[in-house]
Amino acid sequence: MSKKKTKVKVELTRRDVLKVAGAAFGSAIAAEFLTTGPLSPFSSLKQGQIENVPETGHGAATGEFHWGMVINLDACIGCEYCQRACCAVNDVNPEKPWNIVVTEKTSTGNTFYFTRPCLHCQNAPCVEVCPVGATYHRDDGLVVMDYDRCIGCRYCQVACPYDARSFNWKTYTEENPYVPTFGVPEVERRPRGVVEKCTFCIHRIDAGLKSGLMPGEDPEATPACVGICPVGARTFGNLKDPNSKISKILAENPTIRLREDLGAEPSVYYIPPKEGL
Amino acid sequence: MATLTETRKPMRISPGFLAWMALIGVLITIGLISAINVFWNGLAVTNMYNAVPWGLWITIDLSAIALGAGAFTLSAIVYLFGLKRFQPIVRLAVYVGFIGYSAALLTLVMDIGRPDRFWHPWVYWNIHSVLWEITWCITIYLTIMVMEFLPVITENKFFDRMPWTREVAHVLHKAAPFFALLGLGISLLHQSSLGATYGIVKSRPIWFKPSMPIMFILSAVAAGPALTITVATIVQWVTGKRLISQDILRTIARFSGFGLLAYGYIKFWDLAAVTYYGRMPSVSQALNTLNQQTPYNFAFWVGEVLVGIVIPAILFLTPRFNRNPALLALGGIMATIGIIINRWDTTVSGLFVPLSYSPGTQYVLPPGTYFPNLTEFGVGIGIIGYALLMITLGVKFLPLFSNGEHD
Numbered sequence: 001m002s003k004k005k006t007k008v009k010v011e012l013t014r015r016d017v018l019k020v021a022g023a024a025f026g027s028a029i030a031a032e033f034l035t036t037g038p039l040s041p042f043s044s045l046k047q048g049q050i051e052n053v054p055e056t057g058h059g060a061a062t063g064e065f066h067w068g069m070v071i072n073l074d075a076c077i078g079c080e081y082c083q084r085a086c087c088a089v090n091d092v093n094p095e096k097p098w099n100i101v102v103t104e105k106t107s108t109g110n111t112f113y114f115t116r117p118c119l120h121c122q123n124a125p126c127v128e129v130c131p132v133g134a135t136y137h138r139d140d141g142l143v144v145m146d147y148d149r150c151i152g153c154r155y156c157q158v159a160c161p162y163d164a165r166s167f168n169w170k171t172y173t174e175e176n177p178y179v180p181t182f183g184v185p186e187v188e189r190r191p192r193g194v195v196e197k198c199t200f201c202i203h204r205i206d207a208g209l210k211s212g213l214m215p216g217e218d219p220e221a222t223p224a225c226v227g228i229c230p231v232g233a234r235t236f237g238n239l240k241d242p243n244s245k246i247s248k249i250l251a252e253n254p255t256i257r258l259r260e261d262l263g264a265e266p267s268v269y270y271i272p273p274k275e276g277l
Numbered sequence: 278m279a280t281l282t283e284t285r286k287p288m289r290i291s292p293g294f295l296a297w298m299a300l301i302g303v304l305i306t307i308g309l310i311s312a313i314n315v316f317w318n319g320l321a322v323t324n325m326y327n328a329v330p331w332g333l334w335i336t337i338d339l340s341a342i343a344l345g346a347g348a349f350t351l352s353a354i355v356y357l358f359g360l361k362r363f364q365p366i367v368r369l370a371v372y373v374g375f376i377g378y379s380a381a382l383l384t385l386v387m388d389i390g391r392p393d394r395f396w397h398p399w400v401y402w403n404i405h406s407v408l409w410e411i412t413w414c415i416t417i418y419l420t421i422m423v424m425e426f427l428p429v430i431t432e433n434k435f436f437d438r439m440p441w442t443r444e445v446a447h448v449l450h451k452a453a454p455f456f457a458l459l460g461l462g463i464s465l466l467h468q469s470s471l472g473a474t475y476g477i478v479k480s481r482p483i484w485f486k487p488s489m490p491i492m493f494i495l496s497a498v499a500a501g502p503a504l505t506i507t508v509a510t511i512v513q514w515v516t517g518k519r520l521i522s523q524d525i526l527r528t529i530a531r532f533s534g535f536g537l538l539a540y541g542y543i544k545f546w547d548l549a550a551v552t553y554y555g556r557m558p559s560v561s562q563a564l565n566t567l568n569q570q571t572p573y574n575f576a577f578w579v580g581e582v583l584v585g586i587v588i589p590a591i592l593f594l595t596p597r598f599n600r601n602p603a604l605l606a607l608g609g610i611m612a613t614i615g616i617i618i619n620r621w622d623t624t625v626s627g628l629f630v631p632l633s634y635s636p637g638t639q640y641v642l643p644p645g646t647y648f649p650n651l652t653e654f655g656v657g658i659g660i661i662g663y664a665l666l667m668i669t670l671g672v673k674f675l676p677l678f679s680n681g682e683h684d
Contacts, residue, residue, distance in 0.1 A: 020358045027465055034466065073636070096327055104637030114635055125479065131409035132394075132401040151397050152320075152390020154330040155408050161480030162634045163642065167330055167390065170321035192319045193390025258634045262479050270636060277636050 060122045060265075061141035061240065067200055067215065068141065068239040068267040069226070070249050071115060074274050075233040078103060078113030081182070082225035082234065086117075088183035089201065089224040091176055096166040098198035099225055112273045115233075117225060118143065118164040118198035119258065119266035126156035126165065135195075141239070141267050142200055150194040157195055161262050165197045183224055200236070201225075216244060239267065301666045308659010311652045315387055324650040328642070329628045333649035334388040337657055339471055339620040341381040342415065343493070344613060346501030348374025348422060349457075349464035351529070356457035365521050366529065368429050369512075369677045370505045375422045376667045378415060380660050387656055407470045407477060414467030421460045424449055432676050469494040475623055480634075482559040483567070484627040488547040495543055496619060499536025500612045502529050503589065507609030510602050512672050520678040523602060530605050534593030537612065541586040563630040570644045571629060576622050585615015 061067075083099040092098050104114040124143045126135050134149035135156055157165040171192040179185060187203055190196045201223035208214070208221020215221040216237030226234040237246030255269040256277075314322055325332045351370040355363050386392045398412040428446035436442045472493030475484040506526045513520055551560055567573040592598045592608035599605060631642035649657075671677055 016358060016360055020354075023353075023357060027461070030462070031465055031469065102635070102640045104635060105639040107638055112637065114637055114640060116634075128405050129408060129477075130403055131406045131412055132397040133403035133406075134397075134401070149394075149397060149401055150391065151394045153388070153408065154390070155406075155474070157327065157330045158628065159478050159480070161632060163632050166327050167320075169326070170319045195390075256636060258636065259480070272636065277638075 060137075061139060063139035064238075064240065065215075066141035066239040066267065067120070067205065068237065068246060068269065069117065069200070069223075070235045070246055070253075070255065070269045070271060072233040072235075072271040073112050073114060074271055075231045076113040076115060077231055077233075079230060081228045081230060082115055082117075084178045084182040085224040085228040086198070088176065088178040088180070089186050090199070091172075091179070091185035091187060091189050092196075093172045093174070094177060098164070098166075098196075100163075106273055106275060106277050108275065110273070110275060116162065116164070116258075117200070117223075117268065119162055119264070119268040120200060122265035122267065123263055125159040125161060125262075125264060129155045129159045131155065140205075142202060142205075143197075144199060144202060145195065145197060147190050147194050147196070152193040152195065154195060161259055161264060162266075165195050167195050168192050182228065216246060297669065301662050301669065304658050304662025305666065307655050308657075308662055311655025311659060312387060314652050315656065316392065320388075320390055322650075322652050324647060324653065326647075328631070329625070329645040329647040331624050331628060332647055333621075333653045333657060334384045335624050336617065336621045337384045337660060338381040338388070339624070340617045341377040341384070341660075342471065343468065343497035343616050343620065344501055344504045345374035345377025345381075346464065346468060346497035347503075347505035348377075348501070349418075349460045350498050350502050351505065352425065352453075352457040353461045356454040357461065363525055363529070365678060366505060366509060366525060368426070368675075368679075369509055369521075370502070371422055371425050372429075372671050372675070372677055373505050373508055373668075374501070375419070375426060376664050378419045378422065379667075380664055382415065382419070383663065384656065384660055407473045411467045411470050411474065414463045414470070418460060418463045418467070421456050421463070425453060425456045425460070429675055429677070432679075433674060465494065468497045475627060478627070480632055481627045481630065482557065482563040483630055484623070486547070486551065488543060488550075489623075492540065492543055492547065495536065495540040496616055499533050499540050500585075500616045502536075503533040503593070503609040503612040506530055506533070507606045507613070508668065510606040510609075512668075512677075513602075516672065523600075526602070526605060527599050530593040530599050530608065533609075533612070534590045534599075537586050537590040537593070541582070541590070544582070544586070559633070566630055566644050567626050570646075571626070573622065573626055576618055580618035581615055581622065584611050585619060586612075589615070 078101060080101045083097050083101050084094075086092060086099045087094045087097055090098065099115060099117050101113060101115045104112050106112060120141060120143045122137070122141065124135075124137065127137055127143060130136075131153060132149055132151055134146045134151070135143060136146070138144055152167065154167055157167055168190055169192075172189050176185070186201075204221050204223065205215045208218060213221035216226075216235070219227045222236050223234075226236045235246050235249055237244040239246060239250070241247060249271075250269060253271045255271055257266045257269055323332065347370040351363060351367050354360050355367050386395050389395065398409050399416070403409050428450040430436075431442045431446040469490035472490035475481075476486060476489030478484050506529050509521050509526060552564065564573075589608040589612040592604050592611075598608075625645075625647060628647070629645040631644055633641065635641075
C-alpha cells in the first residue's frame with residue numbers, strides 16, 4: 001500500500017508539477033493582460049479618473065450640440081413643478097419619478113432644495129455596463145434608452161451613481177395624477193420589464209430641431225421641467241455654443257457637478273446656494 | 278419492440294428511489310408554479326425593488342457558476358497538465374459543471390425583465406460590458422461542456438442503433454484537450470468577470486475594489502472541485518458502489534484545501550486593505566451602516582470565513598480528517614455553503630448601502646432592505662430540484678464514472 005503511494009507521488013512531483021506551474025504562470029500573464037490591457041473593462045474608468053477634463057468621456061458629444069442643464073439651487077423653491085411636469089409629459093409613474101426634489105441643508109443648517117434629473121454623463125457608467133447596448137451615448141451628449149432592446153437585467157440601475165434609473169416592475173396602468181394639470185403625455189408608457197430614465201425630453205429636442213426651433217430658447221423644444229419652473233431655476237441649452245444662455249450662466253457663476261470624483265462627467269451643473277454648501 | 282425490452286437490463290425501481298423522485302417532482306412543481314407566477318405577473322411579485330434590484334436569483338446564478346468550476350479545473354488538470362490518473366472524475370466534474378451553468382442560465386431567464394429578449398446579448402453587442410462578456414462566455418462554455426460530454430451520452434445503449442453517433446463521439450473525444458484549453462481560457466475569463474461585475478461599479482464603496490475578480494475566481498477554483506468530490510462521495514453512498522478511488526478524491530480535496538487557503542489569504546489582505554490600511558471614509562461609513570442594519574459581520578466571519586474557508590481547509594488538508602470520506606463530503610458541503618453566503622453577502626450588502634450624491638448634508642437615502650419572498654424561494658427550490666433530477670438521471674443512465682478509454 002505505502003510503496004504504491006510513494007511511487008505515485010514521485011511521478012507527480014517531477015514533470016507534472018512543472019507543467020502545472022508553467023501553465024498557471026502563462027494563465028496568470030494572460031489574465032493580467034486582459035484585466036489591465038486595452039481590452040480591460042477597467043481601462044475607460046482609469047482614464048476618466050486620471051484626466052479629469054470635461055468632455056473626454058468616450059461618450060463625449062462629438063456633434064454640433066452638447067445638451068446640458070444648469071440648476072440654480074439658490075433659486076429653487078422646492079415647488080416640485082419640474083417633477084410633476086416631467087411625470088405628465090413623459091407619463092412617468094409618480095411613485096418613482098425621473099426628477100427628484102428633496103429638501104436639503106447646507107453645512108450651516110440652512111435649508112435649500114435639491115433637484116435631480118438624469119445627469120446625462122459623458123462617461124456614463126450605465127452605458128458602459130449595459131450588456132446589449134440598450135442605453136447609449138448620442139453625439140449630442142444625451143444618454144438615451146432603447147426600450148425595444150433592453151432585456152431588463154437592471155445592471156445599469158445598479159451601476160448608476162445618481163439613482164437616476166427606475167425599473168418597470170409592473171405595467172403602469174393607473175391614472176396619472178398630474179395629467180392634464182401639468183401637461184399631457186407626449187410619449188408612450190414604457191412596457192413592463194425595461195429600465196427607464198429621464199431623456200431631457202428628447203422627443204421635444206429632435207422634433208424642435210427639425211422644425212427650426214432651438215432647444216433651450218423655444219419652449220416647445222425644451223424639456224418640460226425647464227419651461228414650467230416658476231423661478232427659472234433650470235436653464236437648458238447647448239454647452240458647445242459659447243453664446244447660448246447656458247454657456248453664459250456657466251461662465252458667470254460658480255458651478256459644481258455631483259460626485260466629480262467618480263469621473264462620470266455629468267452634463268448637469270449646479271449653482272450652489274449663495275452661502276455655500 | 279420486443280427485442281428492445283429484452284436487451285435492456287430490467288430497471289430496478291426501489292421504494293426509496295420512488296420517494297426520491299417524488300421529492301424531486303415536488304421541488305420542480307414548486308419551481309414551475311413560482312416561474313409561471315413570475316412570467317405572468319412580472320418581477321413585481323418579487324421582493325426586489327428599485328433600491329435593491331438584484332437579490333436571491335443573482336446569488337443563485339453566481340453560486341451555481343462558481344460551483345460549476347470543478348469542470349474546467351479538473352478537465353484542465355487531466356487534459357492539459359496530463360495528470361491522467363484523475364480521469365475517472367472528469368466526466369462527473371463536467372456533468373456537475375453543466376448542471377451548474379444550465380441552472381444559472383435558467384435562473385437568469387427568470388431574473389431579466391424581458392425573458393423574450395434573452396437572445397439580445399448575442400445580437401446586440403456592447404463589448405465594454407462585463408455582463409456581455411459573461412453572457413457570451415457562459416453560453417460558449419456551456420456548448421464546450423456539451424461537446425465534452427456528448428461522447429459519454431453516446432455510450433448509452435440507446436445509440437447502439439446509430440453507429441455514426443459513435444464516430445462523431447470518437448472525434449469529439451479526440452478533441453478533448455482542445456476543449457479543455459478553450460474551456461480553461463473562457464472559464465478564467467468569466468469566473469473573474471463575475472467578480473468584476475461588482476468590482477467595476479465605482480459608485481458602490483463596498484464593491485469597488487480590484488480584489489473582486491481575484492477573490493471570485495480563487496473561490497470558484499477552490500470550491501468547484503470540492504463540490505465535485507462531495508457529489509462523488511454521496512453518489513457512492515447511495516449506489517453502494519466504489520466508483521472512484523478514495524486516493525483520487527483525497528488528492529482533489531487537498532488541491533481544494535490549498536485553493537481555499539489561497540482564497541483566504543487574498544481575503545485577509547483585502548480585509549486589511551479595505552478596513553485598516555486604506556480606510557476610505559465612504560467604505561468605513563458603508564461598513565458601519567451594514568453592521569448596524571444587518572448581521573453582516575456574523576455572516577462574514579462565521580459564514581464566509583469559518584464555515585466556508587477555515588473548517589473545510591482543515592478537513593481537506595489534515596491527513597487524519599481527509600482519509601474519512603464522510604468528513605470530505607462534509608467539507609465540500611461547507612465550502613459550498615461558504616460560497617453561497619459569500620455571493621449573497623457580495624450582492625446584497627453592496628446594494629444595501631445607499632448611494633450618496635447629494636451636494637447637501639441632510640439627504641441620505643434609507644439603507645436598502647431585502648429578503649426574498651416565497652416566489653423567489655420557490656424558483657430557487659425549483660432550480661435545486663432541477664439539479665437533483667439531472668444528477669439522478671445522470672447517475673442512473675450515463676456512464677459517469679468510467680474513464681472513457683473503452684475504445
